[in-house]
Amino acid sequence: xxxxxxxxxxxxxxxxxxxxxxxxxxxxxxxxxxxxxxxxxxxxxxxxxxxxxxxxxxxxxxxxxxxxxxxxxxxxxxxxxxxxxxxxxxxxxxxxxxxxxxxxxxxxxxxxxxxxxxxxxxxxxxxxxxxxxxxxxxxxxxxxxxxxxxxxxxxxxxxxxxxxxxxxxxxxxxxxxxxxxxxxxxxxxxxxxxxxxxxxxxxxxxxxxxxxxxxxxxxxxxxxxxxxxxxxxxxxxxxxxxxxxxxxxxxxxxxxxxxxxxxxxxxxxxxxxxxxxxxxxxxxxxxxxxxxxxxxxxxxxxxxxxxxxxxx
Amino acid sequence: xxxxxxxxxxxxxxxxxxxxxxxxxxxxxxxxxxxxxxxxxxxxxxxxxxxxxxxxxxxxxxxxxxxxxxxxxxxxxxxxxxxxxxxxxxxxxxxxxxxxxxxxxxxxxxxxxxxxxxxxxxxxxxxxxxxxxxxxxxxxxxxxxxxxxxxxxxxxxxxxxxxxxxxxxxxxxxxxxxxxxxxxxxxxxxxxxxxxxxxxxxxxxxxxxxxxxxxxxxxxxxxxxxxxxxxxxxxxxxxxxxxxxxxxxxxxxxxxxxxxxxxxxxxxxxxxxxxxxxxxxxxxxxxxxxxxxxxxxxxxxxxxxxxxxxxxxxxxxxxxxxxxxxxxxxxxxxxxxxxxxxxxxxxxxxxxxxxxxxxxxxxxxxxxxxxxxxxxxxxxxxxxxxxxxxxxxxxxxxxxxxxxxxxxxxxxxxxxxxxxxxxxxxxxxxxxxx
Numbered sequence: 001x002x003x004x005x006x007x008x009x010x011x012x013x014x015x016x017x018x019x020x021x022x023x024x025x026x027x028x029x030x031x032x033x034x035x036x037x038x039x040x041x042x043x044x045x046x047x048x049x050x051x052x053x054x055x056x057x058x059x060x061x062x063x064x065x066x067x068x069x070x071x072x073x074x075x076x077x078x079x080x081x082x083x084x085x086x087x088x089x090x091x092x093x094x095x096x097x098x099x100x101x102x103x104x105x106x107x108x109x110x111x112x113x114x115x116x117x118x119x120x121x122x123x124x125x126x127x128x129x130x131x132x133x134x135x136x137x138x139x140x141x142x143x144x145x146x147x148x149x150x151x152x153x154x155x156x157x158x159x160x161x162x163x164x165x166x167x168x169x170x171x172x173x174x175x176x177x178x179x180x181x182x183x184x185x186x187x188x189x190x191x192x193x194x195x196x197x198x199x200x201x202x203x204x205x206x207x208x209x210x211x212x213x214x215x216x217x218x219x220x221x222x223x224x225x226x227x228x229x230x231x232x233x234x235x236x237x238x239x240x241x242x243x244x245x246x247x248x249x250x251x252x253x254x255x256x257x258x259x260x261x262x263x264x265x266x267x268x269x270x271x272x273x274x275x276x277x278x279x280x281x282x283x284x285x286x287x288x289x290x291x292x293x294x295x296x297x298x299x300x301x302x303x304x305x306x307x308x309x310x311x312x
Numbered sequence: 313x314x315x316x317x318x319x320x321x322x323x324x325x326x327x328x329x330x331x332x333x334x335x336x337x338x339x340x341x342x343x344x345x346x347x348x349x350x351x352x353x354x355x356x357x358x359x360x361x362x363x364x365x366x367x368x369x370x371x372x373x374x375x376x377x378x379x380x381x382x383x384x385x386x387x388x389x390x391x392x393x394x395x396x397x398x399x400x401x402x403x404x405x406x407x408x409x410x411x412x413x414x415x416x417x418x419x420x421x422x423x424x425x426x427x428x429x430x431x432x433x434x435x436x437x438x439x440x441x442x443x444x445x446x447x448x449x450x451x452x453x454x455x456x457x458x459x460x461x462x463x464x465x466x467x468x469x470x471x472x473x474x475x476x477x478x479x480x481x482x483x484x485x486x487x488x489x490x491x492x493x494x495x496x497x498x499x500x501x502x503x504x505x506x507x508x509x510x511x512x513x514x515x516x517x518x519x520x521x522x523x524x525x526x527x528x529x530x531x532x533x534x535x536x537x538x539x540x541x542x543x544x545x546x547x548x549x550x551x552x553x554x555x556x557x558x559x560x561x562x563x564x565x566x567x568x569x570x571x572x573x574x575x576x577x578x579x580x581x582x583x584x585x586x587x588x589x590x591x592x593x594x595x596x597x598x599x600x601x602x603x604x605x606x607x608x609x610x611x612x613x614x615x616x617x618x619x620x621x622x623x624x625x626x627x628x629x630x631x632x633x634x635x636x637x638x639x640x641x642x643x644x645x646x647x648x649x650x651x652x653x654x655x656x657x658x659x660x661x662x663x664x665x666x667x668x669x670x671x672x673x674x675x676x677x678x679x680x681x682x683x684x685x686x687x688x689x690x691x692x693x694x695x696x697x698x699x700x701x702x703x704x705x706x707x708x709x710x711x712x713x714x715x716x717x718x719x720x721x722x723x724x725x726x727x728x729x730x731x732x733x734x735x736x737x738x739x740x741x742x743x744x745x746x
Binding site for chain 1: 339340341347348351354355358359360361426427428429430431432433434435436437438734735736737739
């Protein structure tokens with residue numbers, strides 16, 4: 001029993017089971033359970049003060065949980081903190097930088113703290129600065145950076161050790177729209193490299209487009225399957241808008257596809273992206289003049305709002 | 313999930329670093345490594361690197377000091393005198409004990425509130441690396457004070473009559489005391505959440521070591537005092553008739569006591585009690601004081617014989633005259649050593665026996681035309697001289713002070729490392745991790 005549960009914990013890049021942590025009389029995290037698989041992006045969503053950051057800190061191995069099991073890259077942060085730190089790139093919600101040091105110096109020193117050689121650290125730092133579009137600030141002190149630029153420097157810093165797990169606490173805060181889109185692309189690329197990414201944010205529309213999975217938290221608890229079902233359902237909802245709604249309804253009825261009426265077009269449910277592509281091809285082949293075909297708004301936002309309602 | 317056509321492609325991530333440079337690690341090691349310590353020291357020193365203006369200011373101060381040093385060297389009198397050098401050493405110790413803890417006492421809680429501590433804790437640096445690196449960096453800055461004072465020191469040393477190895481030992485002691493103060497500051501910084509609290513606590517600790525030991529030594533004297541009874545006999549002047557009083561006055565004025573009728577004078581006995589502190593029991597409090605420790609590490613310098621005129625006699629063991637050993641007269645440290653030695657030796661047998669004075673017996677001797685104090689003054693002088701030489705030559709005892717410094721240094725580092733180890737069990741009151 002114990003052996004199997006440990007094995008199950010070990011397969012995911014990050015897993016937490018029944019994690020709890022109190023600060024004095026305040027129970028910051030009461031019962032958190034989550035898993036992040038390698039190569040995927042998972043969102044950690046919840047209202048302010050629901051324990052997201054505390055949970056992130058425990059996953060990062062900075063804070064000791066009162067109860068529960070945590071595994072990061074197969075290691076327990078309580079006993080194998082060094083291994084965990086080696087595997088994790090951590091981007092804190094607090095933006096701190098060494099004011100007097102330049103961006104490149106900052107990254108080089110962090111790299112050397114990860115035991116890269118001076119040369120390796122410098123190379124990698126320069127590469128990461130280019131990646132986050134801060135090359136022109138490489139030799140300027142970090143105090144001149146704007147909030148968004150510091151945010152990007154923080155991302156670069158989190159990647160200095162080429163982590164297999166990336167924990168990002170509110171990475172989109174203070175980023176301009178272009179930087180947000182770049183962040184989204186970057187996160188997807190990192191996941192495509194096989195990294196497991198756990199990301200917390202309030203900007204749900206942003207998350208929608210970059211995450212594979214979402215964990216909702218409320219009052220220190222991660223919400224379980226019923227929320228997952230809601231997200232899954234919300235994700236399956238595709239809005240189809242055509243130039244000829246009558247034809248669309250006729251085709252759908254003829255194909256025995258269930259659909260919901262919407263003011264503009266209809267909502268259908270598809271099982272996967274492949275199925276969505278098939279559905280679109282099928283509609284096109286039937287001569288339906290589709291002009292919009294896509295997910296029906298932010299699945300996470302829809303779920304978040306229902307969760308908030310439940311809370312009341 | 314969604315492919316976006318309109319997103320600008322981010323530059324590709326650089327090649328991952330070769331895995332070979334990072335060994336497999338298990339556990340949560342905390343013991344400092346040389347590499348990690350030096351890296352943290354480097355980071356801290358780079359962060360505190362002065363600006364161009366700072367360097368110019370420092371250069372000006374240094375030039376002024378060198379200038380004054382050269383002037384002093386040219387115009388100073390020839391006699392040897394160790395006090396200027398000791399003053400410089402005390403100044404270096406004092407500034408070091410002020411500056412270093414001020415720097416280190418904001419080093420951990422300050423970093424924590426700036427949000428730059430946790431990212432370092434998330435690297436492969438160990439708690440020990442962070443602690444030692446921060447300690448060394450603050451200490452190095454205090455060393456700059458010593459370097460600035462070097463021109464003065466070199467000059468003052470040349471006149472001091474000390475040997476260079478003695479100076480090095482004392483400098484080593486000063487650097488140790490400064491290092492310990494730095495570590496204490498760092499420990500408070502890891503305990504207190506706010507910089508104001510940790511800086512004041514660090515200075516209070518330093519103050520407790522410097523003044524507290526002296527105050528406790530003074531205030532505990534009543535507890536270690538032995539009651540000594542002084543018994544005296546003297547003429548009861550109240551019972552004298554006018555003639556008798558006049559005759560006695562006359563005798564004391566002229567020194568001719570033969571005419572006195574001693575039988576008719578009433579002698580009264582009087583005893584009173586007073587305390588003599590057994591300072592040898594609490595002298596370790598003094599030895600725990602860092603400044604006393606520095607004094608105990610400095611060379612023994614014997615005072616030259618006082619000239620007491622014809623009656624002056626030499627102490628039991630012949631002492632090498634101070635002028636011949638190339639030494640200056642005892643300076644601050646040697647004087648302090650003598651004072652501390654006096655406390656360590658404690659009261660002598662004679663002091664514990666109590667004073668006694670017998671006016672009636674003295675009068676009897678004097679009435680016989682003799683001097684009751686013949687030879688006593690000489691004896692007293694030679695005792696005094698012997699005690700002076702004994703105190704000055706008493707074995708040096710820096711070990712208690714060094715032990716206190718070592719315990720404080722290691723204890724502080726232990727606290728710092730324990731407080732820097734992650735995962736945190738407990739947080740500083742009212743702080744966040746990052």
